[in-house]
Amino acid sequence: MTNFAAWRRFRVLVTVSALALGCTTTGGAHASPAGDDCPAGQIFATNNTAVITDPADPRLTTRLTRFDHEVRGIIHAHGAKPGTSRLLDGVFWSGDLQQATYERSREFEVERVGRDGLRHLAGVIVKQYRQEAVLTFRCLPRTAPETDAVEIQAPGVSAARLRDALLANPAARDGLGGGSVTLDGRLVLIAPLANLSMAKEFTSDLGVDWNTVEVRYGDKEFVS
Numbered sequence: 001m002t003n004f005a006a007w008r009r010f011r012v013l014v015t016v017s018a019l020a021l022g023c024t025t026t027g028g029a030h031a032s033p034a035g036d037d038c039p040a041g042q043i044f045a046t047n048n049t050a051v052i053t054d055p056a057d058p059r060l061t062t063r064l065t066r067f068d069h070e071v072r073g074i075i076h077a078h079g080a081k082p083g084t085s086r087l088l089d090g091v092f093w094s095g096d097l098q099q100a101t102y103e104r105s106r107e108f109e110v111e112r113v114g115r116d117g118l119r120h121l122a123g124v125i126v127k128q129y130r131q132e133a134v135l136t137f138r139c140l141p142r143t144a145p146e147t148d149a150v151e152i153q154a155p156g157v158s159a160a161r162l163r164d165a166l167l168a169n170p171a172a173r174d175g176l177g178g179g180s181v182t183l184d185g186r187l188v189l190i191a192p193l194a195n196l197s198m199a200k201e202f203t204s205d206l207g208v209d210w211n212t213v214e215v216r217y218g219d220k221e222f223v224s
Contacts, residue, residue, distance in 0.1 A: 083109030092178030
């Protein structure tokens, strides 16, 4: 699979948290109570199927309002409880095109759902919105045998800064692929655990103080 195809999978991103296990951090990064920052699930999703390479493309300004209602309906229909959602601007690197690609998506918090339920829900979203795959991430202790990835969140990052940093760092382009930011400037980055040091260096390139970073360890799974 090409790097581009792998990051197309992030068009619908599901983060599943085990509430009883909590969240752990590394270095000076902040730790928060599991009940506050590790909901039963988070879904990062879009209805877009096009490859967008122009950061000024008007499709990147959509608020995905109807999509918001539709996904909430899907979550509710499959026995889970939809929580809050927020808009995200994604910047990813295409190895095939040798340039950055862009995505507008929404992050949804989900409650009353477990691993199998999220896996099923991911499959429904993949089919309905013609996505290539859904990534699931279960929040686990750092030392758990299944832990193979991290979710990094940090304040003070814009989509433009993320794009510039990604273009300037070939190692990060290949090892991390890209990330997303909220409209109020909060970085959301999923990285393999093996690339945690690279992710930490990349966030430093973005001007982020690691003491302000929240790191969640967990297990990721692609659902297609």
